Each structure stands twice: as C-alpha cells, then as structure tokens.
Amino acid sequence: MKITSIKSHVLRYELEKELGYSQQYYKHRTAHLVEVQTDEGITGWGECFGPGNIALANKFIVEKVIQPLVIGEDPLNKEYIWQKVYNLLRDSGQKGMPIQALSGVDIALWDILGKKTNTPLYQLVGGKCNNEVPVYGYGMMLQKKSVDELIALFKEESKQIKSKNFKAMKMKVGLGPNQDLKLVRAVRDSVGKDFKLMVDANHAYNLKDALYIGKGLDELDIYWFEEPVAPEDYDGYRELKQKISTSIAGGEAEFTKYGWNKLISNKCIDIAQPEVCGLGGITEYLKVAALAQANFIPVINHVWGSAVSIAVNLHLLTAQPDMPGGLFPSKSMLEFDTTEKNIFITDLPNEEFSILDQVKNNNGFASVTDNVGIGINPDEDFIKEFEVNE
Known part of the structure; x- marks a missing residue:
C-alpha cells in the first residue's frame, strides 16, 4: 500500500x-x-x-x-x-x-x-482498559462584559453544565487576579462544594499573580489550575507547584517527547494534558503518556476541535490505564466543549456520534464504538459546505 x-x-x-x-x-x-x-x-x-x-x-x-x-x-x-x-x-x-x-x-x-x-484504534494502542470514560464539560468562556455580567452568565452556564450529568466542569479566567477570583467564587457557589471544578488561565499570569490566584483557589477546593503561567516558564511552574496545594495542570502547548521530557523532569505539573492533535500525533502521544506514567503523573488529555479529535481521544482514554496506580487510582476524563452548539462535532460525522447524549443517559460517561480506525468518517458534503478556500 x-x-x-x-x-x-x-x-x-x-x-x-x-x-x-x-x-x-x-x-x-x-x-x-x-x-x-x-x-x-x-x-x-x-x-x-x-x-x-x-x-x-x-x-x-x-x-x-x-x-x-x-x-x-x-x-x-x-x-x-x-x-x-x-x-x-x-x-x-x-x-x-x-x-x-x-x-x-x-x-x-x-x-x-x-x-x-x-x-478499532483503542485495540491498536493497547486494548480496552476502560469500558466507559468519565466526561467533563468546558464552557464559561470569557466575553467582553463587566465582571458582574460575567458572574451572572457563568452561574447560569455552570448550572446548565451540571444538569447535563457531566462529572466535572472547567471555566476560563484571565481578567485579572481579583476579578478572576470573584468569578471562580461565584461558580463554586453555583455548583456546590462537592462538584469538581477546574480553572483554566491559558497562561495569563506572571508567577507573582499566579501565586496570588493559586492561594485563593486553594480555599475554593479547585480540582486543578490549568496553564497558570507561560509554557516556557518551567521555573515558574515548578515554584507554583511547590507553593500551592491545588494541582497544577499543563502541557497543551508542549510538543514531542523532547519537550515533554523537559516539562516532566523539571517537576512542573501534577496533571499532564497532552494534545494529541498538536504534540506530534498518536505515535508521539503514546511516548509522552509513557513518560508521564513512568513519573506517576496522571494523564488527562487536552481536547479541542471537531468530532475527529474527540473520537481519537475517546479511543486513547479507553486504552489508558488508571494512573498513578494504587489503592485509589485516578481515572482520566474526556474533555468536551459545552459552549454554543458546535456543528463540527454534531454534524460532521457520517456515523452516529453524540457524546452529549451518552453523558446525559449514562450518568456522565461515554463509551467508544467498535467501528474500525478512529471510528468515524467526515461527511464530505459537509466539508465542502464549510471549507475555507484561501
């Protein structure tokens, strides 16, 4: 061939x-x-x-x-x-x-x-370790509104995400330290203290501001603080990891096993977030996952994109063993976009493919199909309708 x-x-x-x-x-x-x-x-x-x-x-x-x-x-x-x-x-x-x-x-x-x-892809990369994968919703994107307006929007959106049976949720921050903590407190109050809530800064802060926010997040029982500082700032990541109790997550902007080796060896993160569609594909992802496992770092993939990306990640997480492995091992979660309807997820595949329905009907879990390869094929007429020809 x-x-x-x-x-x-x-x-x-x-x-x-x-x-x-x-x-x-x-x-x-x-x-x-x-x-x-x-x-x-x-x-x-x-x-x-x-x-x-x-x-x-x-x-x-x-x-x-x-x-x-x-x-x-x-x-x-x-x-x-x-x-x-x-x-x-x-x-x-x-x-x-x-x-x-x-x-x-x-x-x-x-x-x-x-x-x-x-x-199926999951069998090619190791076989089935999980019959189903827990799913978390990410939403609460920033908008050009006042903090008070965003608080009202975020509180309502967080309630909607929780009502759809997601196992956890993630919100965006990046307005400034005090404003961000007001937003997080509002969402925490909205979803309750026992629901997993994650905070994503998209490397908005310098170390000083990240430490200030991180200590505030410690008081709010946040599950992880994602990309708090610039991805190049290994020293900042390491110091932040040492000085706050909230888990530090990162890695979506890291590439290949070489970059990931530096991120891990510098003790920068508590949770690894490899982006398979960015770091070098499945061939390289498997090596990055092995590096994380060898250092007892849980892997929770970063997922952004269309149904193709989601399908691939569902296979990879189906084949991923619990980490770090012990009496109470942690299980990875599938990240899923809960912002306004994403037709690149809902309408792109030829096959039946609905994570939202699975989450709603299976109490927050999704399962892979036994369709061959990644399990879906894009509708070529759909591609022609939305393709950019520049």
Whole structure:
C-alpha cells in the first residue's frame, strides 16, 4: 500500500456570539482536518490543533511541505514516516505549527492501519482498559462584559453544565487576579462544594499573580489550575507547584517527547494534558503518556476541535490505564466543549456520534464504538459546505 495524496481541509463558520479566553476573543469556529489517500482506496482522517489563520498556515505545511516527503511511502510505516518528517523539519520546526501539521497526518495513518486491519484504534494502542470514560464539560468562556455580567452568565452556564450529568466542569479566567477570583467564587457557589471544578488561565499570569490566584483557589477546593503561567516558564511552574496545594495542570502547548521530557523532569505539573492533535500525533502521544506514567503523573488529555479529535481521544482514554496506580487510582476524563452548539462535532460525522447524549443517559460517561480506525468518517458534503478556500 502506498500514500497517493494528502489533502488538508480547513473548516470555518461564524459563531452567534464572540467568545474568548485570556489571550484573545474570536467570532469564528475553525477546524483543520487531514485526509490521507492510498492506492488501495483506504482513506485515513486526522486533525491538526490550531485555530483561525494558524489552521491556514498548517494547511500549507501539510500539503506543500509534508506531502512531498511522504508520497509513495507505505502508510503502515508510521514510525518511519514520523521520524523522516521530523528529522527533515528539525532545523526549522521542533515545536509549533510544523508539529501540529505532522500530528494530523500521523493520526490519519493510524486510521488507515485500523481500516486495513479491520480494528478499532483503542485495540491498536493497547486494548480496552476502560469500558466507559468519565466526561467533563468546558464552557464559561470569557466575553467582553463587566465582571458582574460575567458572574451572572457563568452561574447560569455552570448550572446548565451540571444538569447535563457531566462529572466535572472547567471555566476560563484571565481578567485579572481579583476579578478572576470573584468569578471562580461565584461558580463554586453555583455548583456546590462537592462538584469538581477546574480553572483554566491559558497562561495569563506572571508567577507573582499566579501565586496570588493559586492561594485563593486553594480555599475554593479547585480540582486543578490549568496553564497558570507561560509554557516556557518551567521555573515558574515548578515554584507554583511547590507553593500551592491545588494541582497544577499543563502541557497543551508542549510538543514531542523532547519537550515533554523537559516539562516532566523539571517537576512542573501534577496533571499532564497532552494534545494529541498538536504534540506530534498518536505515535508521539503514546511516548509522552509513557513518560508521564513512568513519573506517576496522571494523564488527562487536552481536547479541542471537531468530532475527529474527540473520537481519537475517546479511543486513547479507553486504552489508558488508571494512573498513578494504587489503592485509589485516578481515572482520566474526556474533555468536551459545552459552549454554543458546535456543528463540527454534531454534524460532521457520517456515523452516529453524540457524546452529549451518552453523558446525559449514562450518568456522565461515554463509551467508544467498535467501528474500525478512529471510528468515524467526515461527511464530505459537509466539508465542502464549510471549507475555507484561501
């Protein structure tokens, strides 16, 4: 079997309202799918992490840089292809967009392997460790409103997320230390003290402000404090981890086993959040997960994107053993977007695929299907309707 072409599809549509996080606000939702075709008629699908115009830049890398390197290769030789591409890009892209682009291609190769062998992805990466996976909802995105207006919105949204049977929820912060703590206190009061609540700063703070907020979060029994400082600030992560009791989570902006080795060896995090669509794909994700396990760090994947990303992560978490392993081991959770209806999740797949229905009907859990490969195939008419041709 040979790779005959690699196509890149950037999808976009306008949101009903502008949403944001600490670094920016956005009015459009985007997704970047990768389609790898073979001479046996088997097509694999993957996804690249990266919103907005970043997706357009990654599209160029996929089609104009990576594709010429792998045309004619056997798609089942995933490790060889990964190393070939990485080594040839090494001088220009050890992190960032080149690795995001490689991630989508690599995921598509695993999908091809599953279809070629008539095997679901979870069986290819180790088999079933979990019959079902707990799901947490992330919402409460920032908007250009006053703190008091956001408090009212966040309190209502948090109640809605809880009512849908999610096992936990995550909110955004990044307005400023005092305003952020007011927001978190309001949501904590709304959902009650016994419900898991996580706080995501998207690296909004310097160390001093992160310490101030972290000590406030300690009093509110927050499950984790995500990306409190810049991803390059290993010293800041380590000091914050030492000085507050709330677990420090991070890693969505880290790439490959090399970057993850530094993050872990510097004792920066309590919870690892690898982004499979960004760090190098499934081939590299498995090595990062092994690094985390070897250091007794729980893995709770970062998930952002379309139904393709969610399907891939559901397989990976199905095959993931409880960590760190002991009398009361922790079980990973699947992250799921609960903001306004995301048609790249609900309407993209040809197959029946509804995490929301599963969460509602199964008391907060979702289960993988035995469909081969990643388990879903995008509707090509849907792709044509929302594809950006720039």
